[in-house]
Structures are given as C-alpha cells and as structure tokens.
Amino acid sequence: MKHILTLLLVTSLCSFGSSQNDFYQTDNIQQIDITFNADNWKYLLDSLRFNGDELLTGDLQVNGTALTEVGIRYRDGRSFTPNGKRNGLYIDLGSKDYQGHHVINLSSALRDPSLVREVLASEIARTYFNAPAANFAEVTINGEPYGLFANVEAVEKGYLKDRFENAKGTLVTPTEEPQTIVSEECSRNVFGSLQHEESANCVAANWKLLQGDLGLVQTLSSTLASSPADLAKLLDIDATLWMLAFNNVLVNLNSYTGQYASNYYLYQPLGGKITPVLGELNLAFGSYKNDGANSSDLSTATLLTLSPDLHLNNEERPLISVILADEINYKQYLAHFRTILVEWVMSGKLENRAKALQAMISEARRNDPGQYYSPIEFNQSLTEVIGKRSRIPGLVDFMDKRASWLESQEVYIFLPPAISKVGVEGRERFSSTQLDEFRIHATVEDYPKNVYLYYRFNENEAFKMVPMLNDGEHYDGQANDGVFGAVIKPTDGQNQIQYYLMAENVKTVSFSPSHYNFEQYKTTLREVNQ
Template sequence: MKKSILTLLSLFFLSSFSPVLAQDDFYDVNTIQEIKITFEQENWRYVLDSLRFNGEGLLLGSIEINGQKFNDIGVRYRGSRSFQPGNKRNSLYIKLNFIDKEQNYQGLQTVKLSSALRDPSMVREVLGYEIARKYMPAPRANYTKVIVNGEYYGLFVNVEPIDDAFLAQHFGNSKGTFVQCAPNLVEEEPQGCKSDVFGSLQYDNSAKCYLHNFVLLSESGWDDLIELTYVLNQKPDEVSRVLDVDRTLWMLAYNNLLVNLSSYTGRYSENYYLYKDAEGHFVPILYDLNLCFGSYKNTGIGSDLKLKELQEMDPLLHVDNSAKPLISRLLGNEEYKKIYLAHLRTMVNDIFRRGQYAERAQELQNLIRKAFEEDSNRYYSMEDFNVSLTETIGKRSRIPGLQELMGPRTEYLKEHPLLSVVPPEVSDVTVTRRERFSSEKVTDFKIQARIDKFPKNVVLYYRSDPSMPFSKAEMRDDGKHNDGEAEDSIFGAVVKPQNGSNTIEYYILAENAKAVTFDPPRYMYEQHTASLEELNN
C-alpha cells in the first residue's frame, strides 16, 4: 500500500493538483514573465479608458510574450469597481484570438493581469491561490512585467483564466452549465425582484432577477441555477442532489479562515463561478483574491470590521443569516457543520499553525522585490511593501499585514471552542497482503484502520478509477468485518474490485460526538491507494 501525500514544504505550495497541460511555463511561480504590448496609438491610455468606460470594447495591438510575438490581439482594462479612468495602472484583459480565432500561447487564448489593487504586499493573490489549490479547483497565478509601447507599465499578477480549458482540466469537460456571479451594484433590481440579493443564491421571483446578479457563460442553464437556489432555500435536505456540498464547504472554510470578504462570505456575495459537473452538481470556483487576508472588511452586517474583529471573526459567521443561504442552510446541518469545521482545522494545521504562510509570503516578496522597486506606477512605496507583512498600511484603507492578521487569528481559532474539541484519530491504515509463502492470492481489498478518541461512525470512501465518483461502505469494529477483535479500536471493511479493476483509491471519515476527521485530510486530491498486484508481491 502507498499513500500519495506531498511531504516537502516547497512541493506543498508549488504543486498544482490537477493534470497540467502545456501551460506550465507561463504560470511557473518561480519565474517572472515578460509581456510587451504595442499599440499604434500614442494616447492608448485615453483610448483604453474610453473603451472600458463605455463597455467592453478591445483595442487592437500586438504582443510579445516571453519573446514570442503575436499580431492582431485585443486589449481592454479589467474590473468594474477597481477600474478608474486616469489611473497610472489598471488590470488588463488580453484576447490573443481577437482576430485569428486559433491564435494562442501555450494553449491559452486569453491572458488576465491583475494590478493587485489594495495589496501593498503584492502576495495576496499568488499566495491565496496557492493555498486554495491545495483544497479546491482554483486558478494558477504568478507575476509578469508588462511593457507598453516601450515603457515599463508595471509588475502585475498573472492569473489563469477560468474558461473552457480550466473546466476541462479540473472537471474533465466544459459542457456543463457555467455561471459567473457578477452582482449589478449600479442599477436597481428589476421590478418585483428582491433587493440586495447580490450573489447570495437566495431564491428569487423570476428569471429576470437572476440576470441582475449572474452572467450565464454556457449556452443554456438558467433553469439549473434557479433549481439550485430553490432546493438550497426551500428543500435544503436535498441540496446534495444539486450541489457539491463538500467542495462548497472547503470554499466557505477558506473564505472565513483567510478573512476573504470580497467573496460569498462578504457584503456582496461575489467573486465566484458555478460549474455544473458531469454528476449534476454545481461546484463553486473562487476568483479575484487581491482583497483576501482582510483587505476588504465588510461582512454585510454593520460597518467595516476593525483589526481585532478581523482577527477574531466568528468561524460560524452568517450561520443564522437567511440572506446567506449557502452558509446558513449548509451549516445549519450538523453533519455539514462538522465537516466544515474539520476543513477549517485542516487548513489551520497545514498552512498557518507553524507559520508556513509567512515564510511563503516572504519568499514571494523576495522574488519580486527588484521588479516591484523598478515599477514607477506601483500603488505603494517600497517602505510600505517592506513592512506589509507585519504592519497595517494606509491611514484610511487600513490594510492589515498578513502576519499581523493571521498570527492572532490562528491563535484565536486554535483556542475556539468549536475547533479545540478533540476529533477522532486515524492511524495504522493498512490493506491485507498475501501471506508469505502462501499460494492463495489476495482477490479483494481488506482495509483496516485504528480509530481512537471515541468514534461513533467510520466510513470508507473508495473508487477504482479517478474519473469515477466515490462509493462508500461502513467500517466496523465488531470482529466480523476484517477488524480483528470486537471493540479493539481496529475498524475494518472489505471491498470487492470494481469493473475488472485491480486498483483502489480510498479515504476514511471518522466521526465522534463533537467532530469529524478525514484521512488523508486533503482527500479530494490525495488518497490512500493499493493494487492487487502490489498486495500479492
């Protein structure tokens, strides 16, 4: 038996946990990319301002990406609230196939560059996405220097687009319903629609109400979205039929832990996509993380949070808030709440308890320091950059340092009554091998594990192929299920090979009265594995 778990800290952060196609180099976090854009217009800033102010038109130009040249590309400024006419710098959207529909760079047809607004550290997005990718589908991100018409425009964050290629990579196809949460914060809601719904997934009165807060990116799917909100709000006991509950709980735990309030958890319930996978479940996908780690401070309840309130933000924020059904309906279910808290505990232990996030943030700053210093259009001074991990920056915006926020927050969560309970302990996970010198081969998977700390329920999740959903079987400690003696803390289950396969991937859920434990903790990306060939050698 083998356990496919990453052990090195560098791999812990740098790995992407999905099959990587031809785009590795462009998102290599250790290499600062270089993009040179050329426009015929000398007043390109004014033209881009005008195009963005009046819609989403593109300015024709040419581009050189790491020395590779492309003609007839389109460029516009990105962002809605972040875009400001006359800014020294704005986020950029680059369409490589603007004219030539086949034109691409390493398989990419669009490039999205973030200006890192309200992030004096310049690490929130790259670090935030690295952490997210350990637990859920999320874009890759790194840094690029951007030169426009021969002048250094600035150091930007290069974020992987959430598009058909991303969906195919993470979900095996891109044919499902695909929706972007994009709350309209300018115009009033259509007549007859609820007010201040934003992207909260409240069930509303008609399809026109959803058009106000969501953009449909697939050819069809409004009915799917409406059904999701109906089931979530009116029949929450059936929500697992239409929603990937586990991946949603990972996202909610991430948003809470990292105080990522420019998200579903914050005022506008924004900055996520929904994709309906092949099993018919919607999966949320995070994006726009430049305001994570407390840079945006409004939960939708009262005024902006002060530093201490950010550090001690309730891990069950919105649990009783019917205006946030993705939180209140899911965490109102005791089983789902235990899983959510287990995910919080896992991320605290993996990333924050021993300060790994701070070490990684410092590594990223060291990588980009020279390029940032040379950027005359940067939002913040070098003095701000140098102390941005440990001190609050700005007299009005008051952007907390990452360590200033997360050090106390980690301690607060470690001591919180909901997270300081003793979860079940899983150890000594084994699969029975063929006995030495025996001619009788092993033909099934007899799985055992030691479970301590008063387990009341133990479940084995297993599959024979990574493309298949997990099946489940109860593990017992009754002396009758390959578990040794009854009540000896050894739990067992027997799994017959499926569909002619001789391999198995599996993980274990153990539950006691107060908490649940998963083994391995990141079970959606790493599982225990075994093969009959291995067991018979």
C-alpha cells in the same frame, strides 16, 4: 501467517490540474510584452472602458512567444483609474491560446501593499481544492515598463477543460456591480446570495451568464429553499465546504461570505454537479472589511475575531445556513477550517511563504514605474497596518493574531479523531489462494463515532462510500479494539483501488490523507497477493 502492505500515497491531481505547464507556476515571473500601433493607447483604452466591451487590437509576446492581433482592454472593477499609471489588463487571445489559456488576466493588486495576497491565497486554496492559479508578470507596453502585476488564471474554457475535462457546461457569476434595488418584483439586497427568486428577470439582474443557461441559479436556489435533502445530487458539497472554510479562515470577504455574496463562479459540467469556484483573492486577509452581517465595515480588531459560524443562521446566506444545518456537513466544514488554520497559519508556513514571495518579486517591484505603495510600505506590509483610510492590515500579523484568537474557539479546542496505521491486509504467506478483494483497515483514536472509507477503482469514477467497522469481522482485529476495517471487492475486472478515510467523533471529523482531493492511498490486487 498474514502480512500488512505498506501503502502508496498517490497524487491523482496536482494543485494546478493535470495538464497545466509553467504559465501559472508560482515561483516564475512571467514576461508579457504588448505592442499597440497607436501612441495614444491609454486614451483609447480609457474610452473603451467607459463605452462597452470593445477591445483594442495589439500584438503580444508572452515569454518570447508571439501572439499577433489579440484584443486588450482595461479590467472591469473598482481598481480602474482614468489615465492611471497601472490599470489592470484583460487580454483576449481569441482563437489563439497560450499553453491552453485563451485569456490573460492581469490584476494591479489595488489595496494590497504586500503584492502577494492574490498569489499566496491562491496557493493555499489549491492545496485543498480546485481554484484558479496566480503568479506574477512583468508587463511592458510599446517597449516601456508598465508594471508588475498579479497574473490570475481566468475562469474560462481553458480553466474548465483543465479542471473538469468538460468545458461545455454552464458557467455563471454574480454581476460585478451589485444592485440594491432591481425592481418591485424582486427582493432587495439579493446579489449573489442564492436566495430564491421566481422571476427570471430578477435572476438576470443579479447574475452574469458566461455560458449555458441562467436556469442553473434558479434550480440551485430553489433546491436550497425547498429541497435541501436533494442538494447532494445537484451540488458538490465538499468543494463548497472547502470554499466556505477558506473564506472564513483567511477573512476573504470579497466573496460569497461577505457583503455582496459576490466574486465567485458556479460551474456545472455536462452531466455533472454544480461546483463553486473562487473569484479573485486580492482583498483576502482582511483587506475587504464588510461581512454582510453588519451595516458598516468592521474594524481590524473585529475582523480578527470573525466567527467560524458567520451566517450559520442567516437565511440570506443559504449556501452557508442550509448546508451547515446538516450535522455531518458542519463537522466537515470545521475539519477543513482547522486543517487550513493548522497547516498554514499555526505552522508558520504562511509567514515563510509570504516572505519568500516578497523576496522573489522585490527587484521587479523596484522596476515598476507606477506602484501604488512606497518601498517602505511594501517592506512593512506583512507586519504593519498600511494606509490612513483603507487601513490594510499587515498580512502575517493579522493572521497570527487571528490564529491566537481561534485557539480559544471550539473549532480548535475539540480534537478530531486521530487516524493512523492505514493498511491493507495481504495474502497469507505460503497460501496458494489468491485474494480477489481489498481488506482495508486503520487505527482510529480519540472517541470515533463513525469511520468511513471512500474508494474508487479508477480516476474517472466518483468516490463511493462504505462504513468501516470495529466488530472483529472485517479483518479489523478484535471487536472494539480501535481498529476499523472494510472489505471492497472490485468488479468488471478492476484490479486497483484508490481511497481515503474519514473519521467522525461527537464534535468534528478528520481525513486521511488530509489533502484527499489531490492525494489518496493506492494499492493493487497484484500487491496484496505478493
């Protein structure tokens, strides 16, 4: 008599990575106190902002922990205002660190009357793939309130070590000031799009090298242009698909998906694949309005109907057009798109979380002496358009209307395969023969075309893939009965397995568990033999 094991769902990574503690916990407001010896620190920071990358020395306390003689400057970007009341801050801890982080990055949340876009978007992203964390920080300077800021995790060695366990690879990002014309030898309007440029000078004009070698950009762009069949050897395709789906669902156009193909990173750990990493998310949810396919900014009404197929046939966005030209990649992209849409927007989770974050920071916001927006605008920011020029859409209202439109599109109409009753066959009761293999099966409905099992024997391995079959010969019941099976025999003394499933039908795919990057099924040979 056979028995079926009830499987454990194991979390192999959490949304913050494996070793982080509370500095970026979303529901904690951090306290950052800065002391400068100079009373004219605003003038000095203004001067440094205009004259290179020098830092002003100051002392720091982070949640009561003292860090002396750190370097501070105003953040780069368009939000800087000379003599401004609340310019964002970049704090370089140098050889010091706070909970493993060597940089503190404080965003002033310009063009976000809700104040929660950065934090909420980061939380959504980290549900599905590795991305920088964000929360809130109250900041004082020389004992006086300076403001409530978004505390955004910097993509630097602390982040790389935590997410990739290897901080010595190559890290690049598109330049912060996009250049329309670089020189006669360079193509126009390339920016961070990864259109291939033969000239290293052209690449250097559009990309900033943070560590390693800019040759990474030329290698990736050349592969996109000439050898797309080799992309999977070079690039983490699944991480890329998650990022692209996220950008489109949330209308995060200050990204690869938008006008300048900007505000993201590429990281290649030593011996590993290139992985894209999200940049800042302050302009997500329709606050940035140019999709890179039109010459001018889009209206809010047009942004609501941003197509899931944006740039699908656009050669100027090869990271989208080339990758999504592959049928299975496109299906996975649609599956990721649908997962984010259903789990966060259609479920009401996004609205509830946005309101909860605003409630948490309301008192700290009232104590901010330099807020860009009035209390009325803050209170209306989830449901009303704010601003006569910028016309920043109400975050929740915008996403609700976008979800209503997407309900009529193929990405939502075509149902993915339904995966259920995932299990592992155990040793027959009273049998003296010990099993030395894992006999995994699942019921898959809604016209599956293919079913795949992704597995590994320990967390340091990459997942391997094998097909699951419905032929009655893989401990899957009867042939063609809707139950699919695969048999995995461990090697080298391995006695446990972690795995997840993907099922494909004509239009799309589904995964089980849906958060498979952070959760997988798990069992051991000991359990199957009980």
